[in-house]
Every structure is written in structure tokens, then in C-alpha cells.
Amino acid sequence: MSFSAKALREDFPILGRSVRGKPLVYLDSAATSQRPKQVVDAIVSFYENHNANIHRGVHALAEEAEALVEASRAKTARFIGAPDPETIVFTRNTTESINLVAQGWGRKHLETGDEILLTELEHHSNLVPWQRLAAETGAELRFVPVTDDGVVTLDAARAAMGPCTKMFAFTAMSNSLGTVLPVKELIALAHEKGALALVDGAQWVPHRKTDVRAWDADFLAFSPHKMLGPTGLGILYGKSRLLESMDPILTGGGMIQEVFYDRATYASPPHRFEAGTPHLAGAAAFGAAIDYLEAAGMDAIHAHESALVAKALEVLHAESEVVVLGPKDASLRGGVVSFNIADLHPHDVGQVFDMEGVAVRVGHHCCQPLMRKLGVGGTARASFYLYNTLEDVEALARGLKKVKKFFKVGEPAKVTQRG
Ligand code: PMP
Secondary structure (H helix, E strand, O other), rough: OOOOHHHOOOHHHHHOOEEEEEEEEEOOOOOOOOOOOOHHHHHHHHHHOOOOOOOOOOOOOHHHHHHHHHHHHHHHHHHHHOOOHHEEEEEEOOOHHHHHHHHHHHHHOOOOOEEEEEOOOHHHHHHHHHHHHHHHHHEEEEEEEEOOOOOOHHHHHHHOOOOEEEEEEOOOOOOOOOOEHHHHHHHHHHHOOOOOEEEEHHHHHHHOOOOOHHHOOOEEOOOOHHOOOOOOEEEEEEEEEHHHOOOOOOOOOOOOOEEEOOEEOOOOHHHHOOOOOOOHHHHHHHHHHHHHHHHHHHHHHHHHHHHHHHHHHHOOOOOOEEEEEOOOHHHHHHHEEEEEOOOOHHHHHHHHHHOOOOEEEEEOOHHHOOOOOHHHHHHHHEEEOOOHHHHHHHHHHHHHHHHHHHOOOOOOOOOOOOO
């Protein structure tokens, strides 16, 4: 069946509700997506039919619960082109996945004189964990500079990399500007220098076909809640030999091989990194999210989002007081559009959009250093997903006009006559 956002919307009851007396227009999927009823049903079904703790339970329910969780792990592996399910670690979110690599790999393998390379685009979740690791190990943080349009070029990355670079951690797509990075080429550059590459896929994996083997990524972190799945679940993919070499950051039940009163040995990955009772219902239901995305088709989702973004850019560029941030070249953009209107505060802009039922995100988008570099306090951000339609872009256009009218943007200042 061909892709139809309108037909898909039937599966998302929340998209049928109204907000402040207007139909909801949800343009905030980069923060978290909505979930179709197939995923909500899978969560309910887990609790209603299969709920039990895993880890060597011998009763039927425990076996069913474990089978569901492991089936999702296998599906996740297949979805991102990973060679086997053991390379998939369930965490709580992208943030925890990156912290796991920074602490579990970095503390063991980095020392004074080593360099960790990031880009200036990074979300705080792919920055602060490395800052902490640098402080702990004596390693140095370096940054690939971005152009004024928020683009990371291969030349800039090459110039920033040196013989001491041990880890290059970068986002595949910027959550604040929408920039798409040349992932495969950046990973190849890192490998040429003998460094590892971690890809923050939080904004990529939900929207584009992902193949970690074609990329040759060493690590990939992403969040199911941004791709129709449950909150409270994160994914870390890592090459087997790297996961094998890592220490856990949480210890306790579920991650051990053998325990004595004075010491313990640890299980093999991925269980070594999954101490305690995981988000079982979430992990089980994530499989339903993957099924949904695959049925829609990742290429069709990408094409649909590109069309919406092209239209949104047209609408934004039509207003002279609107400044669009990020790449001018549409082929370097994903489904995120960041903008400011004259010198209005993004929070004021967001509030007027909200009065129209249009949900956009405003602020620094967890990228404070980037906002500082670009000389803005923040932006308004519209982000698109498979269930958005051209009507949603029209609502964005109406919202823009409303903001301008509300704050009298572009109107000549009134001249008051003095007597
Ligand atoms: N990296 C990027 C690029 C993101 O967009 C986000 C979420 N905004 C994160 C990391 C953090 O994801 P989470 O909050 O699920 O840990």
C-alpha cells in the first residue's frame, strides 16, 4: 500500500484531540513522537497477558515475558543492520546510552593526552558526559567547528582530528538546526586516524534507514520514544569486541555471572549492562513500533518529511521578518526547522502558536553552546514526522501570521503628535 499520512493518523488517537479549542497540530516530534494504538496495545497486552520478571524464571509467564523482550532486541538489531541481537543493549534513553560508553569504555581506555572529538552541534547529552569523562581521565575535548549555517564539513572534521583523537562522537542529525551529517564519511575519517566513532542517532534512526554495518559505526545511541515507542527505553548498539571490553556502570542483579560475598564476575554483553529489572513492557512493545515504521517504509517516511520541510521553508521564507537557521541546502536537512521572528523571544512566539493549537518547541533545545555561538538566545522549532500533513504546514503559516499580528511585527511604529 502506498504511504498516506492521512490514513496513518487514524492510528494516533491523540492527533484527533483539540487544544485550546483548536484541532491539535503536533510539530514537536523531535522532542518525542506520538504513539500509534498498535504500540499502546502492545504495552497493555504485556501487562494484561504476559507480565512477569525475566532472568531465568522457569514459569510460563516469565518465559513469555523474556521471549517478548528478546524478540524486540532481535528486531532492533535487524532494523539498524546490526549483526546480532547481543550487540543491542537496552538502556533508559539516548542519554544513558552515551553515558554508558563514556563511563564504561572511556574510563577504561582514555588517559591524559588523549582527545575526544565532538562537533559544535551536539545536544547536551552528547557533550556533558564527555566533559565529565575528560575531567576524570585528563583527556582533552575538541570540537569540529560548524559553519554559520550549522553545517559540519568533512574538511573541518579532518582538520580537527589528530593522532591523539581516540573517540569521535557526533550527531547524525542536529535536533536544533536539522542539519544532516555525512555519517559514513565521518566514521571513515575517524577510523583512518585510529579513533572510534559514536553516532548519536536520536534524530536519525526514527527518520532514515540505518545500517550500522554499512556505516561501520562503533557505537550508535538512540531513543525509542522518538520513533513511536515507549518512553523510559533507550538503545545502545556497540560492536561486540567493544562491548566485551567495557565495564558496566550499574552493578547488581541480572548482570552477573557468579557472585561471592567478596567479589563477582559479570555476564557477557548485553546483559552485563542491564542491571536490575529493565523496562520490560517498554522493551516488549518497542517491537510493535518497529513493525509500524517498517510497514510505513523508512524511505517513504523520509520522502514525506522532505516534502513537508520544503513546504515549511517556503512558508517561512515568504515572511521577511522570519530568520531560518540551519543549512540553506535542503539536501542537508532533516525534518526539523528552526526559526526566529524579528527580535521576538521564542517563548512569546511559542505561546501564540499554542493559542492556535500548534505545538512547536522553543528555547535552546539542549544546545546552549551552539545557540551562544550562533548569537541567539534560542529558536522556535517545528519538527515533522510520518503523521504530519500539508494542512499542518498551513497551520504553521497561520500561526506565523498570528504571531506577527499579535506583536505588530512589520507594522510601522505609530507616530504620536506632540501639541
Ligand atoms: N541527542 C539528540 C540529538 C537528541 O535530539 C536528544 C533528544 N532531544 C538526545 C540526544 C537525548 O535523548 P533522550 O532525552 O531520549 O536521552
